[in-house]
Amino acid sequence: MKGENIHVKLGRKDILHGVDFDAEPGKVTAIIGPNGSGKSTLLKALSGELESYGEISLNGHSISELKPWQLAAMRGVLPQSSTVAFPFTVLEIVRLGLANGLAAADDSLPSRALAHVDLAGFEHRSYQNLSGGEQQRVQLARVLTQVWDVTYHDQPRWLLLDEPVASLDIAHQFTVLGVARNFAKQGGGVVVVMHDLNLTALFADYVYVMSEGSVWGSGTPTAILNDQTMLQVYGIDLPISTLPNAQVPFILPQAMRQTLTA
Numbered sequence: 231m232k233g234e235n236i237h238v239k240l241g242r243k244d245i246l247h248g249v250d251f252d253a254e255p256g257k258v259t260a261i262i263g264p265n266g267s268g269k270s271t272l273l274k275a276l277s278g279e280l281e282s283y284g285e286i287s288l289n290g291h292s293i294s295e296l297k298p299w300q301l302a303a304m305r306g307v308l309p310q311s312s313t314v315a316f317p318f319t320v321l322e323i324v325r326l327g328l329a330n331g332l333a334a335a336d337d338s339l340p341s342r343a344l345a346h347v348d349l350a351g352f353e354h355r356s357y358q359n360l361s362g363g364e365q366q367r368v369q370l371a372r373v374l375t376q377v378w379d380v381t382y383h384d385q386p387r388w389l390l391l392d393e394p395v396a397s398l399d400i401a402h403q404f405t406v407l408g409v410a411r412n413f414a415k416q417g418g419g420v421v422v423v424m425h426d427l428n429l430t431a432l433f434a435d436y437v438y439v440m441s442e443g444s445v446w447g448s449g450t451p452t453a454i455l456n457d458q459t460m461l462q463v464y465g466i467d468l469p470i471s472t473l474p475n476a477q478v479p480f481i482l483p484q485a486m487r488q489t490l491t492a
């Protein structure tokens with residue numbers, strides 16, 4: 231998946247100012263950055279859901295030339311938040327993924343996808359009565375149902391996830407990131423917006439850092455998650471360390487405790 235010189239204008243406001251982006255199948259590519267920096271806007275542009283200027287291609291095809299059903303067959307999108315206005319059951323929501331992705335209409339997929347996100351047996355529950363984290367996992371099951379096989383006509387499929395673990399407890403964060411990691415391991419592409427920098431360091435192969443509608447920098451977690459990024463992008467003086475045997479950078483918020491105890 232590649233984006234060159236992506237511009238997005240919403241209303242009268244320029245939101246993205248010429249973003250270049252490249253993600254490889256088989257890898258997890260994370261997008262991080264402060265609130266309002268343009269992460270969700272970039273993900274929506276890459277998914278083809280939002281009008282943009284510049285060039286975006288998916289497996290070498292310009293997305294502007296792909297029909298909606300072709301896009302649906304090649305990539306699944308988990309939005310940052312989803313509102314469901316009608317009293318659907320969980321199964322009805324997850325089954326939407328079947329219609330969307332032409333996934334050979336295997337009727338067992340929704341239940342298998344629910345089991346993957348630790349919601350086995352939730353099929354007939356009312357979606358509206360679920361907790362926030364359960365609803366988020368139902369939406370992920372819908373997306374997984376859509377792109378169940380990691381290839382489509384020998385081309386990789388893509389998971390585009392906007393903060394998939396934002397409202398999950400620590401155990402389910404690992405469940406969901408494990409599902410995404412496994413998708414990449416099998417050859418699919420994963421692009422994921424994240425806020426938790428420690429999980430990003432553990433999970434991502436490559437990281438884009440957004441700031442004010444542009445790419446501030448990119449690199450492997452080890453290369454890009456450093457003191458300078460914390461200061462220049464987030465405006466906080468928070469030293470980054472490295473776990474002794476893991477070579478993974480980690481951020482210890484305890485160093486900021488003076489801001490909470492004043």
Ligand SMILES: Nc1ncnc2c1ncn2[C@@H]1O[C@H](COP(=O)(O)OP(=O)(O)OP(=O)(O)O)[C@@H](O)[C@H]1O
Pocket residue numbers: 240241243245263264265266267268269270271272310
């Ligand atoms: N429809 C719109 N009209 C005008 N401005 C918009 C619109 N949608 C988003 N914006 C602005 O675009 C900027 C980028 O928004 P975006 O949702 O991409 O941020 P984000 O990086 O995903 O932030 P967060 O971490 O809070 O989810 C923000 O300043 C937001 O206010």
Ligand SMILES: [Mg+2]
Pocket residue numbers: 269270271310392
């Ligand atoms: Mg967002």
